[in-house]
Amino acid sequence: MKTIRKLKESTNNFVSSWTKFVIKYKWSVLIGTFVLTLMLGLQGKMNFDGDYHVFFSESNPELEAFDALQEKYTKDDNVILVLTPSNGDVFTKLNLVAIENLTAEAWNTPYSSRVDAITNFQHTKAVEDDLFVDDLSYNSIDKSEEEIEKIKQIALKEPMLVNRLINSNGSVTAINITVKLPGENSAEEVPEVMEYVRNMVDDFNNKYPHFDIHISGMVPLNTAFFEASMKDMGLTAIMMLIVIITTLILTRSIQSTISTLTVVIFSIVSALGFIGLMGIKLTPPSSVFPTMILTLAVADSIHILITMLQKMRKEGLNKIDALKESMRLNFMPVFITSLTTVIGFLTMNFGDVPPFWDLGNIVAFGMTMAFLFSTTTLPALMTILPFKIKKRNNNPTKVLDWYTVFAQFIIKYPVRLTFLSIFTIGLFTYLASKNSFNDEFINYFNESVKFRSDTDYISENLTGVYNVEFSIGSGEEGGINNPKYLKKLNEFEDWLYTQPEVVHVNTFSEVARRINRSMHGDDELFYTIPETREEAAQYLLLYELSLPFGLDLNNQINVDKSETRVTVTLNNIDSPSMIAFSERCENWLYKNTPDSMHSIGVSPMLMFSKLGFRQADSMFKGNIIALILISLVLMVALRNIKLGFLSIIPNVSPVLIGFGIWALYKAQINTGMVVVFGMTLGIIVDDTVHFMSKFLRARREYGFNARQAVEYAFKTVGQALLTTTAVLITGFAVLSTSSFALNSYMARITVVIIISALIIDFILLPSLLVLTASKERVKRKYTSLIYYR
Incomplete structure (x- = not known):
């Protein structure tokens, strides 16, 4: 003592x-x-x-x-332009000319290394013993109706195009621009690319107004992240105005x-x-x-x-x-x-x-x-500024404010309120367990963001924007020409197409089959893997020599031709489904292919899918440390070990309630919400500390019993707690309007947690204080503090 x-x-x-x-x-x-x-x-x-x-x-x-996969093949990002003609048919002379012109203009995009479109698709055909590789539609303006119809038939039967660059009925098409950013200053490189693309699209729309264009890809994703940052910075001015108004109203x-x-x-x-x-x-x-x-x-x-x-x-x-x-x-x-x-x-x-x-x-x-x-x-400042306030006349009827009335209610029913609170906390804790992780990066943005709406359109009308990639090794230099390797790769491709999530598979086995068919007079019976290694190697060499600059196979084959890249395009699926699909693919390779072909799935979407789980695992330790440290701080500060332990209940419970309510609202947690426990734990302690400090001051300085001390705490700090809670709710409510889900979801659940914290500190905390202190020796018999100042 x-x-x-x-x-x-x-x-x-x-x-x-x-x-x-x-x-x-x-x-x-x-x-x-x-x-x-x-x-x-x-x-x-x-x-x-x-x-x-x-x-x-x-x-x-x-x-x-x-990164290892990109270094092995090509390290690239992309911009995908999806074009929808108003007549619903891509294959008209005017539309093909427009697509051809836009494709040519797309090559001028800063840092561009490749442009893929239906017009410049490298179509193979054989004339006797010669292999010809050429653009599917070159000089479209000179094409006859019969030639355009033939182009349409080829495109709509080509696995390399359908559900990748053209939809199945030929009403929507895409131009994919691959860019290799230097990576020296993304804050300048990405805007440079997007500025050019947007100007190019505006010029195209002026010339061909009957096209709707939607833009997506990794470069637009980076742009959306940047623009979300700038927009959220703008929320500060709104919040500043709200704080001024709120503070003025509450403090008068x-x-x-x-x-x-x-x-x-x-x-x-x-x-x-x-x-x-x-x-x-x-x-x-x-x-x-x-x-x-x-x-x-x-x-x-x-x-x-x-x-x-x-x-x-x-x-x-x-x-x-x-x-x-x-x-x-x-x-x-x-x-x-x-x-x-x-x-x-x-x-x-x-x-x-x-x-x-x-x-x-x-x-x-x-x-x-x-x-x-x-x-x-x-x-x-308060000392310097002129300040005059008259003392109010404290009549008993005026002193009996709602804080006093509420305190007396809590004091009267502490046991009932404690059991009711514990039951409610238990119920919401159970509901909190029903939340699941989902980190689809498309859903990081709400529907008001153009990137999100454009990407949703592309997913619904052409192809998926999510993918998983595999680097499939052969175990030897030049081994990709081994028929055994190619047949296993073909089996993997066929299996992938049986999976419900798969929209398109881009794999070298398809190239090998297509070349083999062309080298046999385009006979469909030869749409198979070449029979011998020498044959496969010769066909590949002829094909590569025929490809124009920028449209080679470097994005599919590594330098020594020992590995190939398989890109699986998927429907928009949630994070658990994405992880499960990748694991299913890895298991298939493990069970059905030799060791050299075993591979793990990689992609940005897969990285984001696993990010929430990885964040949760790593934050668990941090949250435990935060809880221990904050509890120790309270024990030392309050100079009371028992109350330090007791404070854990009102500090942890609001988080459990918040996630329980969230389960009823969304039931999905993203990466941004994982940090909420540690973050809000530090914030909501505010109410607990101020209430407990006033409670203890009443006990120690004035000799009040527990009931009087609770009433004193309500009267002295109740208004401040309501005021600070109002400000906190307002601030995070403003942040919840962010178009970026990592921020808006974090803010929304924080609002719920802060409200829950105030309710718990006004009901459960004082009830516990009364119950746990009831057997202690007190200096005064309980009487209401109605007249206490």
């Missing part, structure tokens, strides 16, 4: 000295914090990185496998609003400086840091301001005395809540998604600065 008393005295002395210093040297403190903010702000530099690779750490095994004080706004701006500018100093590149998840800091920083200021205003309005204290008392009551709770918030955001570093590392570190630094400014800049 002596140690606790000494610790309390030293803490009070420190806070008193701190407050006196800030008040005495108010101008110096204000100027000093302004200079600090300015110095940090001058270091601020915001660079954006929209490359989808940023979502994967360098040690991510799926990324390593995917212009001075308080100005002071709060100053703290928020200083905190955000400081975070910008941190970004510049650390060389962080902003991404869609990390670009929401201003809104988060703005929302969370307000909470620190609100607690100090609300208590100060209460002391002035209800107890008639002057501004300086009210400020000193408010700082005495709130300094440690604000410090604790800031510390727990920082711990919560820092746990994001345990995850496997680098953008969330950046978000956690930026917000953690911003909240550290917010605490500093809330305890220096804020009281200095």
Whole structure:
């Protein structure tokens, strides 16, 4: 007890000295914090990185496998243009001329290395013993109706085209532009490509207005990520206005609003400086840091301001005395809540998604600065600004506010409310287990984003945008010409087409069959794998020599011709189905092919599919550490081990309830939501700490029993908790309007968790405090605190 008393005295002395210093040297403190903010702000530099690779750490095994495959063949990204003529028939002279012209123009796309379209498809045919390879439709303007009809028949029977570059009825077609980005500065390279493509499409639409064009691919995906970042940054201005209005309404004080706004701006500018100093590149998840800091920083200021205003309005204290008392009551709770918030955001570093590392570190630094400014800049400003508030007449009828009434209700039925709360928490915990992971990158964007709507159209009318790729080895140099290898590859292709998810398979076995048929006078009986290795090698050599520049087989065959690339295009399926399909393919290869042909599936979609599961596994450890650290902080801060353990219940329960409600809403969790536990754990501790600190102050300083202490806590901190919760809900509600699902879903479930936290801290927490303290020796018999000030 002596140690606790000494610790309390030293803490009070420190806070008193701190407050006196800030008040005495108010101008110096204000100027000093302004200079600090300015110095940090001058270091601020915001660079954006929209490359989808940023979502994967360098040690991510799926990324390593995917990069290895691209290095083995061609490292490329793409832009796919899907054209839909208004007459519903691609194969007319006008439409083929238009497609041919756009294909030629597409070759001028910056960093382009290949352009595939139905017009330049390398069609093979044999004339006696010679193999001819030529564009399917060259100089379309000179084609007769009969020739165009023949082109149509060839295209609609060609497995290499149907459901890849042309749909089965010939009403929709695609031009696929392959680009090799240097990778030196994606923030400049990707916009350069997209600017050219968009201008090219606009010019094409001016010449051929009867075409609808939809754009997708990996380059547009990167562009969508970048544009989502910029759009979410714009939410800060909206949130800033809302905070000003909310603070003004709830505090009814212009001075308080100005002071709060100053703290928020200083905190955000400081975070910008941190970004510049650390060389962080902003991404869609990390670009929401201003809104988060703005929302969370307000909470620190609100607690100090609300208590100060209460002391002035209800107890008639002057501004300086009210400020000193408010700082005495709130300094440690604000410090604790800031510390727990920082711990919560820092746990994001345990995850496997680098953008969330950046978000956690930026917000953690911003909240550290917010605490500093809330305890220096804020009281200095409140001391400087003119401030007059008259004391209100406290008639008993007015003092009996709803906080008192609600407190008396809780005190009256603690057992019933505890059991009801536990039952409700248990029910939602069960529902939370019904959530499943789904990280389809297309669904990262809502329907208002053009990339999403265009991609959905392409999936519904032409081909899937998801794929899985395999590098199938032969075990020897030149082994891809081995008939045994080709037959096994053909078997794999045939098996793939029996799978319900598969839309198209692009494999070398199809090329080998097609060349063999052409070398035998286009006889369908020879649409098979060549009989001998020498024959297959000779046919492949003739075919490669006939291919024009840019349309070779380097994207399908490795340098020493020991491996080939199989690309399987799929319908839009969810993450578990994508992972299951890949594993099914790997198992088939394992059971039906020699060791050299065993391969693992790779692709961006597969990487994203596994990302949520990998993030969950890696964040589990971080969440446990966060829970332990925050519980220890509360035990030390509250100087009560029992209450420290007790605080775990109201801090963890809101997260369980939030995910339970989410199961009723979506029942699908993405990567962004995995960090919610650690993040919100640090945030919702705010309510618990402030309520418990007031409860303990009533017990220790005034000698109140548990029931009186609960009523005292409601009366002194109830308004502040409602105010901060309102601000937090507003801030995350604004963020929930983001068009980027990783951010909007995270914000939506956070809103639910924050609301749940307030309800639990207003019902379950005080009930538990009454029940667990009921057997303790108390100094006073319970009487209502209706007249207590």
